[in-house]
Amino acid sequence: MKNFTSVYDIDNLQEIIAKALKIKENPLENPTKGKGKTIGLVFLNSSLRTRLSSQIAAQNLGLNVLTLNAAQEAWNLEFADGTVMNSDTVEHIKDAIEVLNQYCDIIAVRCFAGMKNKADDVNESILSQFLKHAKVPVISLESATRHPLQSLADCITITENWTENRKPKVVLTWAPHIKPIAQAVGNSFTEWMQQMDVDFVIANPEGYDLDKNFTKDTKVIHNQDEALKDADFVYVKNWSSFEDYTAMPKVDENWMLSNEKLELTNNGKVMHCLPVRRNLELSDEVVDGENSIIYQQAKNRIFSAQAVFSEILDEINSKD
Amino acid sequence: MKNFTSVYDIDNLQEIIAKALKIKENPLENPTKGKGKTIGLVFLNSSLRTRLSSQIAAQNLGLNVLTLNAAQEAWNLEFADGTVMNSDTVEHIKDAIEVLNQYCDIIAVRCFAGMKNKADDVNESILSQFLKHAKVPVISLESATRHPLQSLADCITITENWTENRKPKVVLTWAPHIKPIAQAVGNSFTEWMQQMDVDFVIANPEGYDLDKNFTKDTKVIHNQDEALKDADFVYVKNWSSFEDYTAMPKVDENWMLSNEKLELTNNGKVMHCLPVRRNLELSDEVVDGENSIIYQQAKNRIFSAQAVFSEILDEINSKD
Amino acid sequence: MKNFTSVYDIDNLQEIIAKALKIKENPLENPTKGKGKTIGLVFLNSSLRTRLSSQIAAQNLGLNVLTLNAAQEAWNLEFADGTVMNSDTVEHIKDAIEVLNQYCDIIAVRCFAGMKNKADDVNESILSQFLKHAKVPVISLESATRHPLQSLADCITITENWTENRKPKVVLTWAPHIKPIAQAVGNSFTEWMQQMDVDFVIANPEGYDLDKNFTKDTKVIHNQDEALKDADFVYVKNWSSFEDYTAMPKVDENWMLSNEKLELTNNGKVMHCLPVRRNLELSDEVVDGENSIIYQQAKNRIFSAQAVFSEILDEINSKD
Structure with a gap:
């Protein structure tokens, strides 16, 4: 290397x-x-x-x-x-x-x-x-x-947390924020998931699609609930608009990951690269909940x- | 521990x-x-x-x-x-x-x-x-x-500097400052002195009494000269009012420790946790004088x- | 020492x-x-x-x-x-x-x-x-x-780059800047060159002479072209006026070291202590050119x- x-x-x-x-x-x-x-x-x-x-x-x-x-x-x-x-x-x-x-x-x-x-x-x-x-x-x-060292840590964490004999479903979902945030973590996680043996989908509101050079053939869904269905891993991260660079188009639905949303998943493990805006990107109950593997990612x-x-x-x- | x-x-x-x-x-x-x-x-x-x-x-x-x-x-x-x-x-x-x-x-x-x-x-x-x-x-x-690591260093320093076969008299005296300063050093030194085999008194102006949860039964004197009498160790430190939290009630007397004040003591050793406001808390002559064990504390x-x-x-x- | x-x-x-x-x-x-x-x-x-x-x-x-x-x-x-x-x-x-x-x-x-x-x-x-x-x-x-550790590094660098059996000519030349800069590097280099077996001259505009306590008997020339002639080493550095302290008297000639100026020298090696203001003190072509030994100095x-x-x-x- x-x-x-x-x-x-x-x-x-x-x-x-x-x-x-x-x-x-x-x-x-x-x-x-x-x-x-x-x-x-x-x-x-x-x-x-x-x-x-x-x-x-x-x-x-x-x-x-x-x-x-x-x-x-x-x-x-x-x-x-x-x-x-x-x-x-x-x-x-x-x-x-x-x-x-x-x-x-x-x-x-x-x-x-x-x-x-x-x-x-x-x-x-x-x-x-x-x-x-x-x-x-x-x-x-x-x-x-x-953010490649983060993405490698994410791959390690998913590997540690997956023992079943089938491909896990991994969802990268956009979350709300108050400031324009870079797409680096989202882009990078996407690229690494494309190399992993997983079913990978991205969920984000309209206007928030990541750069096509990173998403390539990855499925992008604009409905969070639909994307979360049966997810084994849910990676939460905000980013601002790529197309209208740094803009933050209005989002009507609530994209914050809560326990209620988590019920749509297959008892999905929750990931975030930290720092996390609590009760904005993720609810306290999710960050601190049993499904969170956020600190394991940090380790x-x-x-x-x-x-x-x-x-x-x-x-x-x-x-x- | x-x-x-x-x-x-x-x-x-x-x-x-x-x-x-x-x-x-x-x-x-x-x-x-x-x-x-x-x-x-x-x-x-x-x-x-x-x-x-x-x-x-x-x-x-x-x-x-x-x-x-x-x-x-x-x-x-x-x-x-x-x-x-x-x-x-x-x-x-x-x-x-x-x-x-x-x-x-x-x-x-x-x-x-x-x-x-x-x-x-x-x-x-x-x-x-x-x-x-x-x-x-x-x-x-x-x-x-x-400030417990400071207080332990203070106990070490007093121990090093005391060879007589009687309890030393240790005085914690308030000193002037221009800004509201926390009580941490004063509280902490008080707690540690309460566990040491010393005669311990606190001197501070009216309105500057430390939190009773720290001072407990320790004698608090509002007259600096009286407190300094026969002191073997004088610990100088400012703090703002605890009762009227962060207030700085007017003090008419001059509480800065000078050589003149030091003469009231039993050739008392002078202590301060540093940083010190020279010629406000302590005079130059005291900080730099023979009785100062301030840098030994730091060591x-x-x-x-x-x-x-x-x-x-x-x-x-x-x-x- | x-x-x-x-x-x-x-x-x-x-x-x-x-x-x-x-x-x-x-x-x-x-x-x-x-x-x-x-x-x-x-x-x-x-x-x-x-x-x-x-x-x-x-x-x-x-x-x-x-x-x-x-x-x-x-x-x-x-x-x-x-x-x-x-x-x-x-x-x-x-x-x-x-x-x-x-x-x-x-x-x-x-x-x-x-x-x-x-x-x-x-x-x-x-x-x-x-x-x-x-x-x-x-x-x-x-x-x-x-700046003595810099000056020692400069002496090391000159020694490494000089193999001929004669004294090298070393020129310290002033360069333009937009802010008043201290004389430390110039003073220091001067003092060390005075101890080295070199022919040393300083070139700076009128009004920019360094402190006589440092320059002593070193020749100071107010014409850059004249000073650069046959130079084996050219050390470039800005400083503000010492006499009219921190002033920046107007300089009509262009003192930035360019490749054109460098042609006046004896294929002179170019030195600078860094950080350098590119295209103000030195042109890009000189910093990045073959005669630059600037990064060797840094090493x-x-x-x-x-x-x-x-x-x-x-x-x-x-x-x-």
Whole structure:
């Protein structure tokens, strides 16, 4: 694995899930694999789970960890190429990356969608700079359009929770929010589910269809109740309009997942990537209920990260 | 020791002081006690001594340390139960704690009094959430009403500085400030002194009496000069009114501790938890004077923390 | 080496450069030299390279690292002596340093020029407090008037890039900026070049002469083209007026280093300490061009720091 920014960087999804589950059994089985190597965790945005789980995963492998809260600790970054830097940006992202090349064996970066300019976000204006200028492996800690370490943790969690001898039905359902939220988690979960042996459908209101480049042939249903029917797993997540970018078209029905809605499912397990807006996206009773596997997902972020770091280290070590 | 949030979590105060002093002689005597374990240091408020001493103590024991500046690095937290999260809070404290449960073997948290609502502070609205939802031991790095690691360091410091064969007289004296400050340090020092073999009195102006639930039978004197007479230790600290919560009733006398005031004491040692407002709470000459043991207190924060972490680890390791 | 705040703390410049180059060959050759010792990295200002390279250097030597972003994580600091602290500063720098004395074996601090009061900056109002109150070695991570770890990295980089059997010509040239910038890098580079076996000249517009206490007998030329002629190394850096402190007198000529200007040199290598304002200080084509050794300089920050930390540790260990 050269970089890790989407499911398409994975050779064999079942193998990496199995690897992560083995790591979960004994997280310290390779405590020196990363010895003498440094991972730089660069945060251009807020982070709790990603920040902590990445640090734990790196420590479990013996990697040195450098954490950089770019905006608060370093300099205001310029992202546009060729610009005359005579305004309030102090350092070009290109130079910051070239310096990280000198200091790190792996660069991991969190860079949310800017939600200002659709083309910038669709084209991953920030992550693409890392991929262009990094001379070491790049790992996405969530980018404008994807959140792959979350999605791998989601696949691990579904695998752990499915023992029946048939394909589970997995529903990704939109939920309400008060602010325009990026499509990254929805897009990414969709791509990973397309590679899993599951029946996958997406439920969202009219006007909220995800980018066709991610949904492809996945069935999109505009009626939540219909979609939830017989679901074995329900993944809840808000996103704003992709077509009318960042808009929040009015939704008349109540899309918040409640216990009542959950009764439509096949005793479905409830998933969310967190942070969750309680009683807006999900009711308290669902988050705290027996069907919630939300915190298990959070825990699996460690093993998702550790499996990926481990594969990247294998690649690096094979060249040493 | 299951949790550590007040003196009442200590079985035997003299024993833990002795343990801390032994650690001070050789801080690295148990460098692998915390191996493979992780402590999460969660800061909801500013911190210098607590931040650094906790990290050193944890490193001395071989613990992995995760530091989270919650407000700046993660998400704006919601503390109210049952609320519809349709405003500016992004993650419920309950969910953050449940995630920390997945990532940490010990959770340590700093959560000051909000100084907005008396009942919230008295009831420890934030720390109580940690105690309710944490599935791992919780350590207070200062909460709304107490600062127990500071108080233990204070007990260690008094013990180190007392060799006479009689009880020392210890005075906690209020000092001026320009802003309403929480009672946590005053409350906490009071509780710990009540368990120490000392003569303890509190001096504060009228209107500034601490919560009776902390002072109990401790003598409270409203005349500073009278209280300071023959004091062996003088602990200086500001707090705002508890009764008229956060008010700062006018004080006519000058309560700043000066060398002149210090002459009333029995060559009393001067203590302060820091940060100190020089020439407002204490004069420069006192902070920098021969009687000041303020920096020794700061140093003992390491051994206070290390003794507590060590006891918590003993409990965890006994269950492994 | 007791402290490290300028070239004058170095006994033998050639020796420490040689030492750093040896470290570069094998950064992990002394992985336990700092064992059981703690370095506190105190940032009063932003930092990317200094922050990361110092952490790497410390880790390579087995030092424990405590990083403190003073303003964001701790308290608003007071720097004036004798002041009544009844305003918005919460902790005196003197007390913060005394506490760091208790916690650290080495204190490293970044404290930029305030650019408000010339005398404060010239007298190093902040660094001088560290040198006065610290009881452990102090390392400057850039102060009001100098950036010595950068300058040492610059000397290492020049040494690596010079194989001819004659003195190289090194030019420090001023470059345009939009804000008043401190003279620290310019001063510091000047002082170190004066100790190197090079022909050194400074080029800057009229009104931008550096402090004579730093330039001494170094030739200062007000015509960039003339200065660049036959240069083997061109160090580009902006600074504001020292004489009319923080002023930015109008400059009619274009001082931005472009490929056209570079043709005046002897195929000169281009240096900059970063962050760089692209197309303002240097053109994109120069930063990204073949003559740029800017990222090599950034890499050498690790070995500059590691050589200095190593010497300081030798001194500490010799006293243990």
